[in-house]
Amino acid sequence: MGKCEQCIIKQFNSLKSLTKDELVRISNCKTSHTIKKGTVIFEEGDAINGVYCIKDGICKLSKLSENGKDQIVKMVVKGQLLGQRSLVSDENSNLQATALNDMEVCFIPKSEIIADLQKNPKFSFDILKDMAHDLKEADDIIVNMAQKSVRQRLAEALIYIHNSFGVNPDGTLSVLLSREDFANIVGTATESAIRVLSQFKKEGLISTIGKQIKIESIEGLKRIE
Amino acid sequence: MGKCEQCIIKQFNSLKSLTKDELVRISNCKTSHTIKKGTVIFEEGDAINGVYCIKDGICKLSKLSENGKDQIVKMVVKGQLLGQRSLVSDENSNLQATALNDMEVCFIPKSEIIADLQKNPKFSFDILKDMAHDLKEADDIIVNMAQKSVRQRLAEALIYIHNSFGVNPDGTLSVLLSREDFANIVGTATESAIRVLSQFKKEGLISTIGKQIKIESIEGLKRIE
DNA sequence: ATTTTAATATGATAATTGTCATGTTTTCTT
């Protein structure tokens, strides 16, 4: 099993602020996992008790609404930490995490890392920065949900996914989402999401290869009102 | 001017985790302010460079949408800290803060408190907990915005305000909001908010005394689908 | 390879919400 001290992934998240000694200790108690696409990593209400360092892949964080829909609140990718909040609060998770493709993760038990959070101010400040950033993003999402049309939100979601998670060699979005996922990001009915995507296609803003989506005009998508 | 060490307000926020020495130092550099209802405390894009400890009153945090509406993202009351995020990130504020009634606040410059954040792990852990809580709340708001009707959201907003900020002796909500404010919390047109409130009144769920609102049946509001 | 199932697509229609117009009430100003 790989060692945290030597793992490049940590450069991308708060673990980079741990000392070598701390990393060695964590490395000895972490567990590596391969997670198949579609697997639920944790559910709403679960006690998580640790963080996942994502070595590869991507997952969605969602919350079940009373109307039966599963609103996607955030996506977490390779390099990032999943479940940071469980380190801080003793409450159970308010979100469900589901793998969007095959993932490789390391799980670090809370018990082993919580002391570092208390002792290593650089580390806790890093986590703090992360959360502040998440909070800012959440504010933006709230405003978008409240004030923008489905069309606008979907256009922005496409741009966001394009810019944040990149594209395949053929130009299609590297994260493969179902139409239902798109609907659950944007907060609309699946049919509505499908309809809007069809329109975007007609307008030449995107093209599709099977369920893969390729953005043809970011500028065009940005211009949508 | 009052001294932080003796101030009861700090019991309600993360400042309680500062040592006596730290509090004394902060007390010497803080500035007290009275803020009139309606005053903009800081705007989007402002560099805040400190936190406000709210001794009395309440304010709204909002963000301007492209369509000209001012979405209210959060309300901050007596006892809480305003602008915590400015301590952590060096970016300018993404939100505007506006006093909803007359306020009394103490402003603590970032320069004086940032060292404590680095050195006092109890304090930074407290702030971390706060942010984790805010983030959880933000998730809930996103789901509500995306999946619930205006009617449901407004009912929930009324309940939230009732439970979180309390009522006057006559039973009316102690935070006096305009219909436009309600619309901006719920993310709808002012006319729609007015309409729904009128309906709630007709249905006996609320009553009004001028623009003051009194909840007559929390259970009824909760039952709305 | 064929059946079965799930995902995508589109039409028709209903429900929700936004916009504009206009009137009323309340609050503020002088």
Next chain:
DNA sequence: AAGAAAACATGACAATTATCATATTAAAAT
């Protein structure tokens, strides 16, 4: 106290979005 301005209220209508029905296509299972 009178007039002006802002906030509240409601109707009429348009736009957006959800829901239900039903194809069509793609993926999975046997």
